[in-house]
Amino acid sequence: MMGRIPVTVISGYLGAGKTTLINNLLNGNHGRRIAVLVNDFGSVNIDAALIESEGEDAISLANGCVCCSITDDLGTALQAQADRPAPPELVVLEASGVADPARIACHAGSWPGFELDAVITLVDVETISARLTDKFVGQLVRSQIEAGDLVGLTKTDLVPEKHLSAVYGMLEKISPHARLLHASEGSIDPLLLVGLGAASEVNQRSKETSETAHLYTAVWKPDAPLRKVEVERRLERLPETIHRVKGFFIDADTGLQMLVQKVGKRCTLTPHKEINPSGLVLIGVGGRSEVEAGVNILSLAAS
Amino acid sequence: MSEIVVYTARMIRTMNPSMPTATAVAVRDDQIIEVGTLETLQPWLSQHPHRIDDRFADQVLMPGFIDPHLHPTLGALLLCCHFITAMEWKLPDRTCPPARTHEEYIEKLTEIHTGLSDPDEPLITWGFHKIWHGKIDRETLNAVSSTRPIIVWQRSFHEIILNDAAIDWMKLDREELERHPQIELSSGRFYETGLAVATNRMNPYLFEPTRYKNGLELVKKAIHHGGHTTIGELAYPLMNDQVEWYLLNETMERDDVPFRMQIVPRGALRGTWEGTADEEVARVNDYKTRSQHRLQFGNGVKLFTDGGFFAELMQMQEPGFIDGHHGEWLMAPEMFETLARAFWNDGKRIHVHCTGDLGVELALDTLEKLQFERPRVNHRFTIEHFGVSTPEQARRIADLGALVSANIYYLHELGEAYWLNSIGYERASQMARLGTLARHNVTTALHSDFTMAPALPLNSAWVAVNRIAESGQVLGSEERISLDAAMRAITIDAAYVIGMENEVGSIRAGKKADFTVLEADPWETPVESLKDIPIWGTVFEGQVFPIDQ
Numbered sequence: 001m002m003g004r005i006p007v008t009v010i011s012g013y014l015g016a017g018k019t020t021l022i023n024n025l026l027n028g029n030h031g032r033r034i035a036v037l038v039n040d041f042g043s044v045n046i047d048a049a050l051i052e053s054e055g056e057d058a059i060s061l062a063n064g065c066v067c068c069s070i071t072d073d074l075g076t077a078l079q080a081q082a083d084r085p086a087p088p089e090l091v092v093l094e095a096s097g098v099a100d101p102a103r104i105a106c107h108a109g110s111w112p113g114f115e116l117d118a119v120i121t122l123v124d125v126e127t128i129s130a131r132l133t134d135k136f137v138g139q140l141v142r143s144q145i146e147a148g149d150l151v152g153l154t155k156t157d158l159v160p161e162k163h164l165s166a167v168y169g170m171l172e173k174i175s176p177h178a179r180l181l182h183a184s185e186g187s188i189d190p191l192l193l194v195g196l197g198a199a200s201e202v203n204q205r206s207k208e209t210s211e212t213a214h215l216y217t218a219v220w221k222p223d224a225p226l227r228k229v230e231v232e233r234r235l236e237r238l239p240e241t242i243h244r245v246k247g248f249f250i251d252a253d254t255g256l257q258m259l260v261q262k263v264g265k266r267c268t269l270t271p272h273k274e275i276n277p278s279g280l281v282l283i284g285v286g287g288r289s290e291v292e293a294g295v296n297i298l299s300l301a302a303s
Numbered sequence: 304m305s306e307i308v309v310y311t312a313r314m315i316r317t318m319n320p321s322m323p324t325a326t327a328v329a330v331r332d333d334q335i336i337e338v339g340t341l342e343t344l345q346p347w348l349s350q351h352p353h354r355i356d357d358r359f360a361d362q363v364l365m366p367g368f369i370d371p372h373l374h375p376t377l378g379a380l381l382l383c384c385h386f387i388t389a390m391e392w393k394l395p396d397r398t399c400p401p402a403r404t405h406e407e408y409i410e411k412l413t414e415i416h417t418g419l420s421d422p423d424e425p426l427i428t429w430g431f432h433k434i435w436h437g438k439i440d441r442e443t444l445n446a447v448s449s450t451r452p453i454i455v456w457q458r459s460f461h462e463i464i465l466n467d468a469a470i471d472w473m474k475l476d477r478e479e480l481e482r483h484p485q486i487e488l489s490s491g492r493f494y495e496t497g498l499a500v501a502t503n504r505m506n507p508y509l510f511e512p513t514r515y516k517n518g519l520e521l522v523k524k525a526i527h528h529g530g531h532t533t534i535g536e537l538a539y540p541l542m543n544d545q546v547e548w549y550l551l552n553e554t555m556e557r558d559d560v561p562f563r564m565q566i567v568p569r570g571a572l573r574g575t576w577e578g579t580a581d582e583e584v585a586r587v588n589d590y591k592t593r594s595q596h597r598l599q600f601g602n603g604v605k606l607f608t609d610g611g612f613f614a615e616l617m618q619m620q621e622p623g624f625i626d627g628h629h630g631e632w633l634m635a636p637e638m639f640e641t642l643a644r645a646f647w648n649d650g651k652r653i654h655v656h657c658t659g660d661l662g663v664e665l666a667l668d669t670l671e672k673l674q675f676e677r678p679r680v681n682h683r684f685t686i687e688h689f690g691v692s693t694p695e696q697a698r699r700i701a702d703l704g705a706l707v708s709a710n711i712y713y714l715h716e717l718g719e720a721y722w723l724n725s726i727g728y729e730r731a732s733q734m735a736r737l738g739t740l741a742r743h744n745v746t747t748a749l750h751s752d753f754t755m756a757p758a759l760p761l762n763s764a765w766v767a768v769n770r771i772a773e774s775g776q777v778l779g780s781e782e783r784i785s786l787d788a789a790m791r792a793i794t795i796d797a798a799y800v801i802g803m804e805n806e807v808g809s810i811r812a813g814k815k816a817d818f819t820v821l822e823a824d825p826w827e828t829p830v831e832s833l834k835d836i837p838i839w840g841t842v843f844e845g846q847v848f849p850i851d852q
Contacts, residue, residue, distance in 0.1 A: 136661065
């Protein structure tokens with residue numbers, strides 16, 4: 001089916017920084033029409049100047065975004081978004097602090113009309129080691145880290161470097177090759193958090209290579225059809241600092257255009273009906289040389 | 304002042320250990336004046352107008368039964384469905400004979416289908432269980448009808464099977480169902496998050512006001528037929544205070560309703576938490592002003608630790624589940640502690656939903672902290688459900704002065720299934736370890752958590768005394784309790800758990816004139832037949848309510 005609404009799940013235990021992240025996203029300038037579904041409506045804090053209208057369970061923003069309370073039932077909240085006259089481009093879903101994100105991802109990502117974009121798990125580096133050994137929530141916090149396609153580390157500015165490397169070690173043990181991001185002050189660049197939007201945005205992006213703050217973007221344009229298995233193999237080998245890949249190529253075996261979406265460890269290749277210029281956009285954090293290395297790795301798929 | 308009515312009976316089991324049996328009870332208006340024999344009642348009778356009512360000469364009177372944990376609003380949904388069950392279910396408006404084989408299941412389903420006059424009415428049936436009924440799938444249901452939507456709700460509510468007409472009726476896009484990992488379109492099976500997709504489409508139909516009100520009427524009858532005169536609604540509101548309060552008032556606060564309901568509010572409206580603990584305490588205290596005659600708010604509050612027992616989402620201590628999955632928390636442990644502290648310091652009676660042994664552990668750790676910070680006696684902190692626990696926890700419950708309200712039916716329905724598929728024999732056979740509680744003198748009530756178990760106190764007592772599992776074998780014989788303890792658990796000890804022991808739960812001077820009228824004496828009935836004792840009816844606050852046959 002065409003036109004499923006992607007869902008990005010924001011997971012993390014109490015105090016991990018989900019609310020701050022969501023407030024930043026709602027107040028930020030990302031140019032996307034996003035519906036943010038939250039549990040605790042009371043803690044949402046939006047600049048009054050951005051608010052267009054405010055109801056009991058929903059706030060509409062002037063930039064086309066909405067923020068809604070999940071109230072009782074996730075399915076009902078999702079359905080309400082799908083049924084809007086102009087459905088959102090993307091749903092960002094705040095999982096409850098005690099939710100198993102894998103279960104939420106299955107619930108939301110399989111709901112008719114929706115598909116999973118990514119699970120982003122936030123980890124408070126100050127408290128994580130205590131959480132992981134807690135007899136009641138240790139297992140839960142572990143499963144949240146395991147389920148994260150990207151793991152955002154919050155409050156990194158509040159701990160010494162030594163502590164931080166101990167946290168890296170801990171996370172590496174729980175989720176080998178975890179894609180770790182710094183989310184100091186509860187902020188993750190929207191480009192990483194919600195990725196690129198519709199094909200037109202991908203096309204636009206693929207015209208340039210860019211660099212903003214600590215984010216590096218590179219583009220690879222295959223000039224011929226590619227074998228799907230070969231692309232999959234190359235995508236797996238990308239440096240771990242490349243957090244998102246999105247774009248199109250022509251499958252040499254079927255002649256169909258394929259849509260590539262990779263977020264952290266999660267990668268999906270699906271046939272795409274509309275024809276777009278071939279091109280893959282890579283977004284990473286390591287540095288210019290690393291995203292360019294990524295392009296080189298992918299280009300081997302063509303050989 | 305009204306005339307005294309003296310009920311004489313073949314036997315009166317007072318549940319007051321100081322005078323366990325009697326043959327006459329004097330009632331004035333809604334109150335018991337005295338219990339004893341016609342001779343011992345004379346000082347009252349010689350001074351006041353009275354009449355002797357011997358209609359119960361062949362029956363046995365007990366204190367009105369109490370189910371301290373039941374959900375009328377959930378029951379209303381279920382009772383509107385057609386029952387096709389492996390066990391006989393006696394319902395207020397029908398008795399459902401058992402269907403124990405695939406053939407009997409199909410025969411019964413076909414009979415219901417052909418009996419419906421509206422050809423488009425969806426047929427929603429509950430009770431399917433593959434152990435008895437074998438393979439029921441989309442094609443089997445299509446063979447019964449290709450045009451009527453047929454919706455088969457599995458007995459434990461966690462799976463639904465649809466025929467093609469039902470899939471069409473729900474207006475579900477088959478391409479979207481095809482890719483769902485928890486929907487098997489070929490067999491018509493929807494489970495877990497897939498089930499949520501189906502129920503989302505069914506809800507407008509299930510909650511349609513006329514249908515729902517009819518369901519509540521049936522629940523009222525079911526509560527009466529079980530012999531109850533007091534119930535606890537243990538988590539109010541279910542979803543929406545305004546709507547539920549309106550409906551409860553309409554249906555329950557009426558002179559023809561033979562029971563009262565103590566409503567225990569949720570300590571937080573949702574698992575996720577808005578507001579502060581102080582606000583929650585204020586909200587809970589606010590409800591009290593609404594108390595009426597039959598609908599009463601007491602001093603209780605409900606909190607939650609781990610997930611549902613039927614859904615296998617209880618939190619288990621090591622070694623956990625055989626398949627390695629994990630349970631869930633309904634409230635974050637910190638949130639649970641913060642709320643428990645606020646309600647504890649406000650002097651509330653805290654009821655905690657706990658299903659697995661890690662859930663029990665969290666409740667007990669928290670209680671111990673609160674006792675250290677601010678000791679309370681007679682606090683009646685109650686562990687609700689009590690699925691899996693350890694013997695050491697039972698002892699600690701006693702040491703901390705906590706109580707238990709157990710869903711003993713888990714053992715009957717799930718004991719063998721969880722032995723084979725979930726947690727193994729040792730722990731499954733010891734679920735709801737009432738024997739250990741009794742050895743530690745923990746006051747224990749039995750509840751149905753209806754719709755999780757039938758709302759039949761004698762049935763719950765039967766499981767507690769016999770520990771007979773679904774197939775008929777005894778599981779965990781060391782955890783059986785005595786008949787006395789089981790009968791206390793549906794009367795005086797149940798009253799104690801919801802703080803109503805001074806008004807109800809036994810037959811003694813000064814209490815409400817609430818009786819359950821039995822056709823046989825439980826103490827003269829073989830314990831294996833306890834559940835089969837017919838109930839003649841009840842007396843609620845002095846008013847006689849026979850069960851119409």
